[in-house]
Amino acid sequence: MTSKSDSNSGVERISDAEHAVMEVLWSDSPLSAADVCDVVCKERGWSIPTVKTLLSRLVTKGALDTTPDGRRYLYTPLIERSAYVGTESKRLVERLFGGRAAPLFAHLAESEALSADDIAEIERLLQEMKK
Amino acid sequence: MTSKSDSNSGVERISDAEHAVMEVLWSDSPLSAADVCDVVCKERGWSIPTVKTLLSRLVTKGALDTTPDGRRYLYTPLIERSAYVGTESKRLVERLFGGRAAPLFAHLAESEALSADDIAEIERLLQEMKK
DNA sequence: GCATTCAGATTACAAGTGTAATCGATAGCG
DNA sequence: CGCTATCGATTACACTTGTAATCTGAATGC
Numbered sequence A, B: 001m002t003s004k005s006d007s008n009s010g011v012e013r014i015s016d017a018e019h020a021v022m023e024v025l026w027s028d029s030p031l032s033a034a035d036v037c038d039v040v041c042k043e044r045g046w047s048i049p050t051v052k053t054l055l056s057r058l059v060t061k062g063a064l065d066t067t068p069d070g071r072r073y074l075y076t077p078l079i080e081r082s083a084y085v086g087t088e089s090k091r092l093v094e095r096l097f098g099g100r101a102a103p104l105f106a107h108l109a110e111s112e113a114l115s116a117d118d119i120a121e122i123e124r125l126l127q128e129m130k131k
Numbered sequence C: 001g002c003a004t005t006c007a008g009a010t011t012a013c014a015a016g017t018g019t020a021a022t023c024g025a026t027a028g029c030g
Numbered sequence D: 001c002g003c004t005a006t007c008g009a010t011t012a013c014a015c016t017t018g019t020a021a022t023c024t025g026a027a028t029g030c
Helices: A016-027 A033-044 A048-060 A081-097 A101-110 A116-129 B016-027 B033-044 B048-060 B081-097 B101-110 B116-129
Strands: A064-069 A072-077 B064-069 B072-077
Touching: A016 A033, A016 A048, A016 A072, A016 A081, A033 A048, A033 A072, A048 A064, A048 A072, A081 A101, A081 B081, A081 B101, A101 B081, A101 B101, A101 B116, A116 B101, A116 B116, B016 B033, B016 B048, B016 B072, B016 B081, B033 B048, B033 B072, B048 B064, B048 B072, B081 B101
Parallel strands: none
Antiparallel strands: A064 A072, B064 B072
């Protein structure tokens, strides 16, 4: 199936640690390696070399683009967050619920992973979709 | 956070291939390695040794239990599917949507990953929850 | 009884990941 | 004009994962 929802095609799978880096750049880009580190290193207990490795790998994977800025690079996402989120969500639903989203919802509901806010919000979305 | 929803504690992370094996045993157990292979080997292009490796790793990880049966083992899940599904779903929601389920739902809706059936079903579940 | 067969156990081995250290060039500081 | 601080690039290295092959011991067929 190569449809429009396959919108991050060509990009290899992004790992967990790499994803953390992507999040930083999705929320603000372009950034240098040091900038990215400022945001995540503390939080994840990483050192700069680690961030640099992850950035390189993401460039290799085609998930990031680089712009020279003096003697360093600035990094920009090449794939959109929504595309990533889309394929990841779909993967999960596929793997765990045979592709059906309702069971996922049921499960979240049952395990009380849905807050009152979530429920209200989902109801609102449903109403909207019915128009 | 060690709460009731942390119900598969102690079990290391189950990989993708391992998960396929778990699914077989969740749908019917106890089974021998050969039995498991009968179900998945064709479908995933695996050979028996592969299944045996995965079974061993799952036993090591504490996800399966063994019962001797003659000179072979029968395998039984030690963790429940719902627990696994729960933690996996939560992981995703956590990672991608800051722990809120509504955005996940919104995303699925937007990407048309929700069938009409899904929507009807979710509506029904919502009604039920309101009681 | 002895060879064949079939179980699990042990070993293999490449790719991907997490987490860096080191190297080689260069841009500024003094 | 040379030294140092910094870049990115290269290399490292252990652990996990996918995917087996081989080994070893016991059961079974003859």
